[in-house]
């Protein structure tokens with residue numbers, strides 16, 4: 196079985212710079228991966244059959260981004276092969292960690308190999324964008340400054356600290372944040388250099404804090420230990436530390452019942468580190484994305 200990671204992402208900063216006619220928002224964000232996430236296993240199946248094990252509670256199989264990604268790839272290429280997909284879900288849903296998008300990206304990359312389709316990364320990223328704004332960055336696998344709706348990507352090389360990521364016990368719907376009339380939508384469009392030099396912020400944070408006191412409270416607590424922010428449209432928050440120990444010590448002090456994890460920032464996605472290892476072990480395998 197081909198087992199591959201679907202890592203989480205963090206939005207190290209996130210600015211909303213405008214709203215387009217189609218309702219989507221232009222933004223400027225800095226994506227980085229962490230070495231913690233879901234895990235997916237892929238086995239061939241006959242007759243174009245697709246199945247997911249176990250099912251994700253609360254998400255109908257046909258709505259699951261993993262099955263949607265697999266089906267999209269079948270339709271796009273006319274491929275008649277199938278797959279039995281095994282999912283170990285570790286990332287909270289609606290957490291701003293991009294779990295669903297990452298699962299979709301790993302599925303596209305893995306099935307492109309399993310089914311020997313040979314689609315180039317560029318084409319997989321374009322297909323992925325139809326599933327979600329965050330899918331292309333997971334397919335390209337490099338930390339990136341994103342503009343447009345999140346699809347114009349410039350590789351970036353931010354420091355790779357240890358992060359403590361905490362999950363307030365709520366799910367924030369991305370669309371609800373973007374549709375809120377109170378959302379700040381007029382941040383200036385700046386260059387990456389300018390953005391890197393300014394303090395890093397998340398334009399969605401004030402709104403989510405206002406509507407979800409759980410987020411405001413936990414962020415207030417974490418800020419006592421290190422500079423902290425929300426990722427994506429929430430609800431997860433994160434802080435960076437110079438060592439794993441410092442991050443773990445802080446997690447141990449978190450208010451009782453707080454869910455969270457410690458992970459290392461990675462500018463190369465753990466998906467691609469795993470693919471590189473796989474290729475090194477089996478040099479004759481298909482090395483296209």
Ligand SMILES: C[C@](O)(CO)[C@H](O)COP(=O)(O)OP(=O)(O)OC[C@H]1O[C@@H](n2ccc(N)nc2=O)[C@H](O)[C@@H]1O
Pocket residue numbers: 206218219220221222224291296326327328329330343344345369370373374427428
């Ligand atoms: C905010 C981020 O988390 C940053 O990483 C992402 O851009 C959101 O990506 P995502 O969860 O994959 O979002 P999608 O599934 O593409 O969109 C969900 C909803 O969010 C809104 N949306 C999303 C992305 C964007 N650039 N502008 C938007 O207005 C739209 O109402 C859309 O219907």
Ligand SMILES: Nc1ncnc2c1ncn2[C@@H]1O[C@H](COP(=O)(O)OP(=O)(O)OP(=O)(O)O)[C@@H](O)[C@H]1O
Pocket residue numbers: 251254258259260261287288289290291292293294295296298299329367369427428429
């Ligand atoms: N494989 C999947 N994993 C997680 N969520 C999925 C999956 N397939 C479909 N979904 C749906 O997508 C919604 C968003 O899930 P996801 O974990 O991607 O949110 P998120 O971390 O907030 O993402 P983002 O940072 O991109 O906003 C879920 O509430 C769920 O209904």
